[in-house]
Amino acid sequence: KIRHHKWELKYEFKSPDCFKKLVITINGRSPGPTINAEVGDTIVVELKNHLLTENVAIHWHGIRQIGTPWADGTEGVTQCPIVPGDTFVYKFVVDRPGTYLYHAHYGMQRESGLYGLIRVSLPAGESEPFSYDYDKGLLLNDWYHKSTYEQAVGLNSKPFVWVGEPQSLLINGRGKFNCSKPGIEAGVCNATNPDCSPYSMTVVPGKTYRLRLASFTALSALSFEIEGHNMTVVEADGHNVEPFVVQNLYIYSGETYSVLVKADQDPKRNYWMSTKIVSRDAVNTTNGLAIFNYYPNHPRRNPPTMPPAGPRWNDTAPRLAQSLAIKSHKDYIHSPPQTSDRVIVMLNTQNRIDGFVKWSVNNVSFGFPHTPYLVSLKHNLLHTFDQNPPPDGYDSQNYDINSVAKNVNATSSNSIYRLKFNTTVDIILQNANTMNPNNSETHPWHLHGHDFWVLGYGSGKFNISTDSANYNLVNPIMKNTVPVHPYGWTALRFRADNPGVWLFHCHIESHFFMGMGVVFEEGIEKVGKLPKSIMGCGESKSLYKP
Ligand SMILES: O=C1O[C@H]([C@@H](O)CO)C(O)=C1O
Numbered sequence: 001k002i003r004h005h006k007w008e009l010k011y012e013f014k015s016p017d018c019f020k021k022l023v024i025t026i027n028g029r030s031p032g033p034t035i036n037a038e039v040g041d042t043i044v045v046e047l048k049n050h051l052l053t054e055n056v057a058i059h060w061h062g063i064r065q066i067g068t069p070w071a072d073g074t075e076g077v078t079q080c081p082i083v084p085g086d087t088f089v090y091k092f093v094v095d096r097p098g099t100y101l102y103h104a105h106y107g108m109q110r111e112s113g114l115y116g117l118i119r120v121s122l123p124a125g126e127s128e129p130f131s132y133d134y135d136k137g138l139l140l141n142d143w144y145h146k147s148t149y150e151q152a153v154g155l156n157s158k159p160f161v162w163v164g165e166p167q168s169l170l171i172n173g174r175g176k177f178n179c180s181k182p183g184i185e186a187g188v189c190n191a192t193n194p195d196c197s198p199y200s201m202t203v204v205p206g207k208t209y210r211l212r213l214a215s216f217t218a219l220s221a222l223s224f225e226i227e228g229h230n231m232t233v234v235e236a237d238g239h240n241v242e243p244f245v246v247q248n249l250y251i252y253s254g255e256t257y258s259v260l261v262k263a264d265q266d267p268k269r270n271y272w273m274s275t276k277i278v279s280r281d282a283v284n285t286t287n288g289l290a291i292f293n294y295y296p297n298h299p300r301r302n303p304p305t306m307p308p309a310g311p312r313w314n315d316t317a318p319r320l321a322q323s324l325a326i327k328s329h330k331d332y333i334h335s336p337p338q339t340s341d342r343v344i345v346m347l348n349t350q351n352r353i354d355g356f357v358k359w360s361v362n363n364v365s366f367g368f369p370h371t372p373y374l375v376s377l378k379h380n381l382l383h384t385f386d387q388n389p390p391p392d393g394y395d396s397q398n399y400d401i402n403s404v405a406k407n408v409n410a411t412s413s414n415s416i417y418r419l420k421f422n423t424t425v426d427i428i429l430q431n432a433n434t435m436n437p438n439n440s441e442t443h444p445w446h447l448h449g450h451d452f453w454v455l456g457y458g459s460g461k462f463n464i465s466t467d468s469a470n471y472n473l474v475n476p477i478m479k480n481t482v483p484v485h486p487y488g489w490t491a492l493r494f495r496a497d498n499p500g501v502w503l504f505h506c507h508i509e510s511h512f513f514m515g516m517g518v519v520f521e522e523g524i525e526k527v528g529k530l531p532k533s534i535m536g537c538g539e540s541k542s543l544y545k546p
Pocket residue numbers: 162350434435436441511
């Protein structure tokens with residue numbers, strides 16, 4: 001079945017957390033409409049850019065784009081930006097059931113509110129290995145009052161202007177900034193604006209709900225909980241999980257989870273749903289709140305209790321424990337190849353280049369070329385980017401991951417990793433200290449075009465002989481986004497079997513903007529004829545003869 005969507009993108013004044021700012025809307029909404037589809041459907045999104053003076057591109061996060069690498073929506077990698085006034089048509093197949101995201105992939109535009117959910121269900125007659133009565137989406141986000149443009153310029157300035165912690169946290173596009181804080185211009189913040197009344201999810205006592213949680217945060221790692229209710233984790237990034245129960249779920253930017261919740265508590269009252277920032281000391285950001293409303297109580301009635309405080313922000317152990325608990329459902333194991341053809345160790349560091357603050361992989365900070373790689377590679381415009389491959393590792397003998405590096409300087413490059421088609425590749429994400437003493441951050445890494453097996457997590461420096469001996473090669477979960485914990489490592493394996501050019505990057509918007517990403521090419525010769533609509537910028541202009 002073909003599912004046709006017509007989207008008009010524009011900036012509008014909105015007050016998702018009561019504070020008025022410019023928000024990118026899709027057909028008047030932020031978050032945008034949920035795309036509902038069945039496995040095997042073709043999604044067509046006809047996108048009209050009405051942003052007046054800003055380009056755009058939309059990425060379908062978690063959709064592998066098999067046979068349509070040009071529809072991945074990654075500006076600079078798979079397409080030219082969509083300029084104001086233009087219409088671009090995305091067309092791709094959703095080939096697996098599960099919960100996925102879509103969001104802007106141009107500069108740091110996602111945080112302007114251009115995001116939404118993709119829900120792919122099984123064909124009628126097929127069923128999941130779990131059951132529920134109702135299916136609901138919960139889109140989690142953090143929210144800034146400054147424009148994405150002001151933030152980008154700050155990150156790219158000397159002296160460096162960091163984006164800081166978000167002003168609020170949103171649940172289904174709604175949050176609450178404290179309008180009575182001093183220094184707010186009259187008329188900008190209105191606590192009674194209906195845009196910012198909390199999201200309320202009505203539940204029928206005794207029923208079971210599948211909540212599809214998705215994190216779109218620009219920066220924050222979150223802990224989500226529903227006061228007084230257990231949650232059973234059943235899906236992660238579109239894969240069935242061997243079920244386990246949590247009171248609070250840690251979720252990193254770019255991840256999705258389905259949890260089952262039974263409305264089995266006192267039906268005479270409502271309960272809080274809340275998000276809290278973990279892994280960063282965000283003292284001035286209040287927790288995100290929504291209402292878990294037991295029918296027939298009033299959906300706006302506040303619960304009689306204080307909202308839950310949530311876990312301590314700097315406690316890494318329970319987060320690592322949750323990561324380790326996520327295994328493939330026993331009836332849905334995709335066995336990983338038992339060996340790999342290539343191991344790429346990726347040291348994650350914060351650096352300086354000519355006095356600018358950057359993030360790097362193996363001391364190379366990523367920057368886009370002018371021509372999208374997909375076009376350059378397919379049409380042999382190889383002079384458009386650096387042909388020296390980036391390093392497959394770092395000097396692990398001599399690099400101390402636990403302290404500020406002796407030499408924090410890095411280089412910048414737009415070079416890429418070229419993978420041999422149909423080979424198995426291991427990636428070891430190695431975390432380290434930032435440029436600040438006693439500080440290491442959590443980075444959620446997202447791979448385009450593939451799912452990978454998560455073979456292991458550990459703390460400290462990865463040891464190729466001892467740590468790889470402990471890989472989970474039996475029932476590893478497959479995901480498309482995974483955290484590397486502070487001072488820790490994460491090991492992934494994937495098959496380079498999807499012809500195209502694919503980004504792999506930290507899903508924190510500012511970190512990717514500062515260079516925290518790499519690009520993989522595989523099987524470029526197998527990519528079909530590129531649509532002209534992705535061309536028109538840089539050297540692809542020469543190919544664009546209408
Ligand atoms: O990239 C970052 O910069 C700041 C800080 O390290 C420098 O101000 C921070 O917390 C980041 O994640």
